[in-house]
Amino acid sequence: MKTRTLMSIVAAATLILVSVACEKKAVEDEKLGLSKTSVFATPDPIVAGTTAKAPGENETWEPYFSGSPPLISHDVTDSLPIRIGENLCLDCHGLPDEIGQEVEPGDPTPIPASHYTDLRRTPDKVTKNLIGARFTCTQCHAPQADAEPLVANTYAP
Secondary structure, three states: OHHHHHHHHHHHHHHHHHHHHOOOOOOOHHHOOOOOOOOOOOOOOOOOOEOOOOOOOOOOOOOOOOOOOOOEOOOOHHHOOOEOOEOOHHHHHOOHHHOOOOOOOOOOOOOOHHHHEEOOOEEEEEOOOOOHHHOOHHHOOOEOEOOOOOOOOOOOO
């Protein structure tokens, strides 16, 4: 009889401990993700403007990190979208004969030789035509924007 009573007490205690451990506790919505705001909040996006001056009128910013594509230093609104047979960037920057030459301030920077080289098939040959994989400039190059970085840049090559 004592054994049965003792087993009943142990079973009841175990059941109480399990139910307490499994009790659902509310989690505040501010602690659900990485953001320190409510998941129900609708924050207003930060408005950042691009450098809306005409080509040749803006200063050219340094790339954000070594090896990153240069930023576009002028407004490109009227040049987009870039399509086959309609790439307005080539009108000013398509200067294959001026590759490697010094560029005067305000003059367009020539598209580099790497963009005229098919790195997959003929990596040693520079052509006079832009390679198709490099045709859409805004795929890599972005307009300069007067926006503060959302996250600090800690990249070091």
